[in-house]
Amino acid sequence: MTNASHEVAKGPHHASGAAPSALSAYSLVKRFPGVLANNSVDFDVLPGEVHTLLGENGAGKSTLAAMLCGLYQPDSGHITRNGERIALSSPRAGLQHGIAMVHQHFRLVERFTVAENVILGSRDLSYKLNRSELEDKVAAVAESYGLPIDPGATVADLSVGQRQRVEIVKALYQGAEILLLDEPTAVLVPAEVEKLFENVHAMTQAGKSIVFISHKLGEVVEISDRVTVLRNGRVTGHVSGRGTTDTKELARLMVGRDIELTTQRASHATGHEILQIRDLSLTVGGVSVLSDISFNVHAGEMVGIAGVAGNGQRELADTIAGLISPTSGSIAISGSMTTDRGPIHARELGLAYVPEDRLGMGLVPSMSILDNLLLTRDRRVVVDRTTVRPEATRLIEQFEIKANGPDHMARKLSGGNAQKVLLARELSGGRTATKLLVVCSPTRGLDVGAIETVRALLDDARSAGQAILLISEDLDEVMSLSDRIFVLYRGSVVHETPGESAELATVGAAMAGLTPEDKS
């Protein structure tokens, strides 16, 4: 025991030498083939504290968190819990020490219900499951943390935002004392984030500790007691004390330069109609998902779709991309009908589509970056990889994708870098020159530097005359980029406004379903 406290004192960045930290890591090293993901990282979190990990895409944040919860084992270094050295050989061992992680990539069983997923992995399950009792229990836990969710719903039917909520409820249900949240807010809307933060406060009040990972600097400033900055697997900076920093400084600490995320709008008059949607309705299993949607997107214009997750955005995007046939109504790209013609037809007319779920739909996890670039292109009978290879290398450079090269497997990329591969493919043109770009949450999970790059690319695409449909739960993004904004609520367009004169309050109210009759 004496030894243990001695070791704590050795910890290089410890807020106070007095109380043993809830969880500390000493000189953790984790190497993946070709990358040193964590290079002698020291980290600790005190009881009742929110300690944030900040860093560029691929800096090593998720890797560090995975070692702290027992998912990965460090190559060297060690971890202590309340001053005692522990060996975390598996996530279950982590749970036994009260450590739980909510992962960036969901780890849910799609075919199971919410309740089944939440209790999955619990040791104390009785032989026979009492479904309704179980669902009540899960619902109660969820409710008590202000994260309402239908415990009987099948996960496959949930939006990404709802899935994230299930993950959080699961960790809380398992009784975590230390909660590692890997980009939990990436898929939440502001109101949900507020609720989450209320929970975080409640938990820290109760002496629990939070390790928080986010690229949203505003949130980081708001929630963190301490911030540790990682860069290329090393700790490169610390900020201590709530309210002692601002987003600009954090950005500088992270990427080493100033970042300007400016508002961009169409610089010139918009052209002819590229996307035409007429009276589009979609009913799935008797439930109306989209009803009577009509709008156009012009060449050189960006139309933003705002809305809370699960209000039909995913289905709208999938329908435009030809993945779902609408129940009624029509869609045309450049004047040609695409309804019921499938995704390849839509792409041949100039569609590019960045779906919401990158590793689930947009990318093939076990394939290389190179092969993933080929996914939406014309591959010929014998796949010609040699001519695409230089392009892959170029895109990796242009998008600053942290990878070992074009053969790096998609599953082994960091979250932000996977998103970059998807964007690189869809923004670089495919079968034909892109005319219509449908992008869902394009900058989710990207670091500020990458957000700047992607926004600039979207702006370039618009200036080049592409029609862009931006579907995002990030209201800030929709508001600052779009030329026109539609709000989707329960499958209907309930509000429409030009981007310049959009008001946060009005749009926010429309998203919540409170529509003052002001369709102008």
Add this chain to the structure above:
Amino acid sequence: MRSPIRIVFEQRNETAKHLSVLVPLLSVVAALVAGALFLLATGYSPIETYSNMLSDGFTSSRGMTDTLGLSTVLICTGISAAFAFQMNLYNIGGEGQLYLGMIGGAWAGLALGDQLPTFVMIPVVLLVGSLAGASWILLPAFVRSRLGTSEIVTTLLLTYIAASLVKHFVYTPGSFFVTKNSAFPQGRLVPDSASLSGIGDTSLYPTFFLVILIALALFWVVKKTEYGYRIQVISDSPRAAHYAGINANRTTMSVMLISGALSGLGGAVLIVGPFGRLDPGIILLGYGYAGIVIAALARNNFSAIIVSGILFAGLRSGGDKLQISTDTPIHIGVMLQGAILLFALGGEAFRRYHIHAVRTERATQ
């Protein structure tokens, strides 16, 4: 303070390349050790048995050509199984498709043999056999791709029906496939134009080289072509396939049909080669089931199947000869085949997981 040791399975982030070779090799070794224990327990000498098998299966020249000859059909059923398995389609009815290949091949040989020259007849017999094999998986493929019905059950059931068909064709008096007025029921030999002779009077037939070529071609198709790309996307992420406009139903259908055709080809190979007739003896040999093991051992890699197919053929032909030559248990070859499957499947755990022992409590300082 001592504490119980627990075995922990930790998923490997990176499946090491050398393990892909090491694990199958070790499973063969482990199976041989298990077989040796069995031999010892039943009072035989493992050393004598294995050395006999080795010389009968591999090291003698007769043994080697017999092995390569037998491997021809085993490689067929191996690539047949692997072609479906790689897309998570579990065609375990290769056995029945092989019977159909024999029926189809024998039919073509008997019906057309007198009218066409050899260089036409051989391809015709092989083709008809393949088509017959494919026909036997048509129904499972259809219900699997349209309704999602498990192909495991359907393909297996059809194997039993195929076995009855073979018996029916041979044991029904006056059947097209049997010799008229023969004292005991036996399949009719196909005419000379539909049969090949062994190379240098051995049991190795030229079809061996054809099958090797097909295995290598499949290897190339899977790695390099659009078709192989599609198979990979669908097997890894059906949603990504949907997103990219890849028609999973059609690909499922075609992959299963090709798998059936390859087993059928194995049956036809027996017609132009060693059997020359529809022979109900095939039902006891289990060449189709062996294909499943061969594919599993080679982890569905088509070029590795050539190796594991030859290895199995050696075990089988070496083992089969034991019953004639020495006083040893006659089914040692088949038993080893089963043991290898078990160890190969168990070995997967070592390949996918890092297995180590840990103490359960906190380390003491």
